Amino acid sequence: MSFFDRLFHWFTSSANWSGSNGIPELFWRQLELSAVVVVTALIIGGGLGVVLGHTGRGGLVAVNAANAFRAVPTLALLTLLAIQPSISLKWGGFLASWIALTALAIPPILTNTFVGMREVDADVREAAKAVGLTGGQVLRRVEAPLAAPFVMAGVRTAAIEVVATSTLAAFVSYSDLGTYVISGLNTQNTVLSVAGALLVGVMAGVVALSLGLITRAVTPIPLRSRVRARTLTAGTAAR
Amino acid sequence: MLLLGANPFFRWSYVTSQWGQIQADLVQHIELTLLAVAIGTVISIPLAVLAWRFRIVRTPVFGVASALYIIPSLALFAVLGGIIPGGYVPPHSWLTAEVALVGYTLLILIWNTVAGLNAVPSDAREAATALGYSPTAALMRVDLPLARPYIFAGLRVATSTVIGLVTVTALIGLGGLGQQITYGFNIGYNTPIIVGLVLSIILAAIADLLLVGAQRLAVPWSRTSRRARQGS
Numbered sequence: 001m002s003f004f005d006r007l008f009h010w011f012t013s014s015a016n017w018s019g020s021n022g023i024p025e026l027f028w029r030q031l032e033l034s035a036v037v038v039v040t041a042l043i044i045g046g047g048l049g050v051v052l053g054h055t056g057r058g059g060l061v062a063v064n065a066a067n068a069f070r071a072v073p074t075l076a077l078l079t080l081l082a083i084q085p086s087i088s089l090k091w092g093g094f095l096a097s098w099i100a101l102t103a104l105a106i107p108p109i110l111t112n113t114f115v116g117m118r119e120v121d122a123d124v125r126e127a128a129k130a131v132g133l134t135g136g137q138v139l140r141r142v143e144a145p146l147a148a149p150f151v152m153a154g155v156r157t158a159a160i161e162v163v164a165t166s167t168l169a170a171f172v173s174y175s176d177l178g179t180y181v182i183s184g185l186n187t188q189n190t191v192l193s194v195a196g197a198l199l200v201g202v203m204a205g206v207v208a209l210s211l212g213l214i215t216r217a218v219t220p221i222p223l224r225s226r227v228r229a230r231t232l233t234a235g236t237a238a239r
Numbered sequence: 240m241l242l243l244g245a246n247p248f249f250r251w252s253y254v255t256s257q258w259g260q261i262q263a264d265l266v267q268h269i270e271l272t273l274l275a276v277a278i279g280t281v282i283s284i285p286l287a288v289l290a291w292r293f294r295i296v297r298t299p300v301f302g303v304a305s306a307l308y309i310i311p312s313l314a315l316f317a318v319l320g321g322i323i324p325g326g327y328v329p330p331h332s333w334l335t336a337e338v339a340l341v342g343y344t345l346l347i348l349i350w351n352t353v354a355g356l357n358a359v360p361s362d363a364r365e366a367a368t369a370l371g372y373s374p375t376a377a378l379m380r381v382d383l384p385l386a387r388p389y390i391f392a393g394l395r396v397a398t399s400t401v402i403g404l405v406t407v408t409a410l411i412g413l414g415g416l417g418q419q420i421t422y423g424f425n426i427g428y429n430t431p432i433i434v435g436l437v438l439s440i441i442l443a444a445i446a447d448l449l450l451v452g453a454q455r456l457a458v459p460w461s462r463t464s465r466r467a468r469q470g471s
Contacts, residue, residue: 003321071399071443073406075417076436079424083246083432164311168407172424181317185410188328190321197314204309 006191021179027199030176033097033169034162034207040098041105041158046151049110053117053147054139063114066107074104074165082172093174101166105158109151116150117143145220152215159211163204167196177203246429253430261419265438268415271405272446275337276398279344284390286345287352288378304349307342312407315339320411332411340404344397348390355389356382388461391454395447402443406435416442 001009010016017023045066052059081087081096088096120143128142170178180196183189216224254261290297307315319335320326326335359382367377409417416435423431455461 068440071403071440073403073417073420073436073439075406075409076420076432076439079420080429080432080436083424083427083429160309164309164314167311167313171410178313181313182410185317185320185327190327193317193327194321197311197317200311200314201309204311208309 003190007195010191010195021175023199026175026177026179027203029174030163030166030169030178030200030203033094033101033174033176034159034166034203037098037101037105037162037166038155038159040102041109041162042151042155044102045106045109045154045158046113049113049151050117050139050144050147053114054135054143056118059114059118063111066110069103069107072103074100075168075171077103078168078172088172093169093172096172097166097169097174101162101169104165105162108157108161109154112154112157113147113151116147116154119150120146145218146223148218148220149215149223152211152218156208156211156215159207160204163207164200167200246427248429249433250430253428254434257431261434261438264414264416264418264435265442266415267413268402268405268417268439268442271336271340271408271413271415272398272401272442275340275401275405276344276394278337279341279348279397280394282341283345283348283393284352284383287349287356288383290349291353291356300349301346304346308346310342312339312343312404313410315342316408316411327411329412332408332413335411336405336408336413340401340408343400343404347397347400348393351389351393351396352386355386358389359385387458388454391450391457395450398446398450399443402439402446406439 015022019025048062052062078096078100081100082093084096087099090096124142124146125138128138133141166176167178167181170176170182177196177199180199181193184191184193184196286296286300290300310318316335316339319338320332323331323334323338325331363381363385364377367381372380405413405415406417406420408414409421414421416439419431419435419438423429423433423435
């Protein structure tokens with residue numbers, strides 16, 4: 001049988017579509033982990049970015065620290081957490097993966113949120129104050145909508161990275177699609193590795209597309225064509 | 240060979256007794272990184288120039304580079320290792336690792352080079368034309384040199400990205416400092432993981448400093464203008 005025949009056979013064999021090591025279960029577990037991580041990172045990184053961007057203080061320090069944090073290899077963080085007895089026993093590798101991947105996802109969201117908040121035209125902010133909006137109202141009704149596309153660019157970058165990297169969680173015993181990839185690598189079972197890789201690719205594509213749609217939905221209509229070019233740059237710088 | 244049992248946060252004696260191995264891993268990490276960034280640059284700059292000059296080239300170039308960038312690193316190693324015979328174990332996994340790592344540098348480098356070429360002031364280009372430069376001469380002697388700050392910005396991002404990704408190649412028998420990380424994990428011992436983590440960060444910081452230094456040499460006008468400003 002050729003490689004593609006075996007790959008096709010793997011995907012069509014009903015044994016691979018059921019049970020705790022079946023495609024639906026592992027796909028779901030990876031999506032679940034990624035979603036929890038991105039939401040946590042959005043709360044922490046986005047929250048910090050909004051506060052720093054709104055007050056305009058301490059932002060550069062935070063952005064630089066976030067960038068320096070990018071140099072930390074996720075594999076190191078993940079394995080270090082996973083061998084601490086107090087963490088490793090929690091929820092079959094979920095806790096270690098959650099913390100390590102959140103650390104990976106915060107920098108792009110924080111940086112993009114901060115940049116988005118600072119990109120809000122100072123005149124617009126002044127005008128909002130001049131018509132009598134309070135600080136909180138300026139944040140909610142002016143700064144937040146204008147910064148939203150930038151925040152989403154950060155979320156998109158982070159989410160793709162997290163989906164990709166959560167395959168490594170299988171290395172520290174959280175079973176997800178990475179389980180296929182890693183056991184394939186260990187047993188030199190090319191079909192298994194490639195099948196896992198394809199499934200992760202599908203997930204990354206689906207996540208990228210759906211977040212693209214959400215970005216469009218949260219972008220104020222007059223900004224839609226203008227912002228796209230800039231957010232692309234912001235997203236690219238982030239990985 | 241190691242004394243297990245107690246797992247302190249960090250044990251110096253590990254570093255001193257294993258220094259030979261740590262050094263070998265560090266060297267491999269640098270080799271994998273340098274090769275990937277160098278090949279990535281050699282491929283990216285001509286592609287970026289083509290994408291910048293010809294609209295027809297732009298879409299496929301950015302399409303392929305973005306696709307390579309989105310594919311998870313572990314998945315890319317798995318797929319390439321499946322295509323390349325014996326690509327999951329050294330020595331052939333070198334090829335697997337390099338093809339994947341180069342793939343990750345492409346989008347960053349092409350994007351930045353195109354941005355740099357787009358940012359060349361039209362005055363400079365018109366002056367070159369007026370002086371009788373052919374389009375190729377203008378590209379080599381005006382456009383590309385003026386795009387250097389952007390190209391260097393791309394090189395910095397690409398280098399730090401690759402330094403981080405190299406650790407993952409430990410799963411295909413390479414890894415550089417990633418070897419320390421997987422070793423520490425396998426024996427449940429903190430110190431090798433911390434060695435791998437800290438040395439990766441130091442390596443990324445040094446590489447970044449070197450690139451900033453190289454940029455100063457390659458873009459002397461930014462320094463002179465700063466000096467002139469300070470002097471005035």
